[in-house]
Amino acid sequence: MTLQAQSILQLARDTLDIEAAALQDLKSRLDERFVQAVEMMLHVKGRVVVTGMGKSGHIGRKIAATLASTGTPAMFVHPAEASHGDLGMIKLVDVVLGISNSGESDELVAILPVLKRQGVPLIAMTGGLDSSLARHADVVLDSSVAKEACPLNLAPTASTTAQLALGDALAVALLDARGFKPEDFARSHPGGSLGRRLLTHVSDVMRSGDAVPRVLPDASFSDLMREMSHKGLGASSVVDADGKVLGVFTDGDLRRLIEKGQDLRSLKASEVMHVQPRTIRQDALAVEAAEMMEAHRITSILVVDASGRLCGALNTNDLMRAKVI
Incomplete structure (x- = not known):
């Protein structure tokens, strides 16, 4: 030197x-x-x-x-x-x-x-x-x-x-x-990462309306697959006539059925769905959805209202686009 x-x-x-x-x-x-x-x-x-x-x-x-x-x-x-x-x-x-x-x-x-x-x-x-x-x-x-x-x-x-x-x-x-508190800090920093984490709710980033895949319990397996493919979430909800969530069917469920060698054409949505799926309220923070998905190793989650009716869905890509994760 x-x-x-x-x-x-x-x-x-x-x-x-x-x-x-x-x-x-x-x-x-x-x-x-x-x-x-x-x-x-x-x-x-x-x-x-x-x-x-x-x-x-x-x-x-x-x-x-x-x-x-x-x-x-x-x-x-x-x-x-x-x-x-x-x-x-x-x-x-x-x-x-x-x-x-x-x-x-x-x-x-x-x-x-x-x-x-x-x-x-x-x-x-x-x-x-x-x-x-x-x-x-x-x-x-x-x-x-x-x-x-x-x-x-x-x-x-x-x-x-x-x-x-x-x-x-x-x-x-x-x-x-x-x-x-951190929440108070976030309110004066809405453009920062902390603001996004503490101010962004599930309802702000979820898919809603026709973008949410859903079928009735008696839907055919073909209809279930078409709904999954068309909506691009990698999963579809199964709901009753009132819109309450009964179950979910995911890409992972499909792979497991294929590995078992089952004849899928005769099955209905109610027979292949995973009952009591993970859901989150629309008024929850988006970061809570991210934490739930990480904890349970899932890539998508259904969103429900206070009555348990399906009102949306989101996956990790939605959270990444919103810069929550």
Whole structure:
């Protein structure tokens, strides 16, 4: 390894060491002020409005997004835009989280007197404990760092890491206080894999209507096979006149009959069906259908309503297309 490569790796390790040390220091300074900030955010009737300039603003956008996705209504307001009309977005029912390492960012400091006059609660996240931001705040969260990871001690590095981690700590504490569950997370992430797993119901992905293979008990074996072939599920349900499921006949059942050497032409659906087949309710989660199919090593399942009447069917391909599995 060249000296240049060694120098690059050492600088990277030093950066991580400095930032890790900053987080450890931050952890040791957490006190009742953090609890007060959480209580203010927890009981706010409006939103948590996050604001900050430059790199602190970028961190603030992420914090607002994390809060919003974990059950705490939040939004980001750019302090410079706030001075030109966006301040109207902030209401008395809101609480403001102002982020600035120095606590003296001109654009942020400019709106502090207005927020104070309006009586909007303010939480400061800053390394400047004697700064303008800190003096205007109801609660001050100390995000100071001993030094930046930047060799020049100028570029926001360790300080923004501390801000980001402190924001995550707030979000996690609020999440727990709200009793936030995976289902709640899924509702704000419907496009993600968790959302699909926890929000997609069997009724959303099942085949229905004429796409569901079904025959009556006295149907001939030929009619049964035509129904299976035409509907392409690899199985057919056997239902009574009221549509209640009596049994199922699958490709696997067909192979087993052929191996026995039976004369299939004279058989009826009721004679070859598998009675009391696995079924699932249409209002169940699709992931439950996937788990049932895996547990019982089947590739398709019949769907019934609350009365036990056939209303649909699905197989593993349907679940894969819906990205449930």
